[in-house]
Amino acid sequence: MVRKHVLVTGQVQGVFYRDNCRRVAGEQGVAGWVRNLPDGRVEAVFEGEPPNVDRMLAWARRGPARAVVTSVDVSEEPVEGLSGFQIA
Template sequence: MVRTRVVVSGEVQGVYFRDTCRRTAAQHGVTGWVRNLPDGRVEAVFEGDPEGVEGLVAWARRGPSRATVTAMTVHDEPVEGLTTFEIR
């Protein structure tokens, strides 16, 4: 199990980023959460097997079709053992 936090910048709010992230996480068997930040960015935490988490990080680099991702920070963190994926 691994845990990664990403913060995505660009045109990422109002383009179904969070809902598409939740659905993509379910497809990859990844738990965690995603939320909009007040400054227009999106923050997400992904937990799961390394392959699934890597798949979500790769997806977040481009986002859903209506998004324009201009930058993304990625940080590994200690696993907390999350059991679901939620939109915050």
């Protein structure tokens, strides 16, 4: 298991980024959460098996169809054993 903390910059609010992130995380069996930040970025935590988290990171770099992702900052964190995926 791994845990990645993600900050996504670009046109990522108002484009259904969070809802799509939750759906894709469910498909990948990845736990965690996603939320909008006041500065326009999206913050997320992905926790799960490394290949599944890697697929989430690849998705985060693209986002949904209307998103324009300009950068994604990823840091590793200790696994907390989360279950489910929530929009925070």
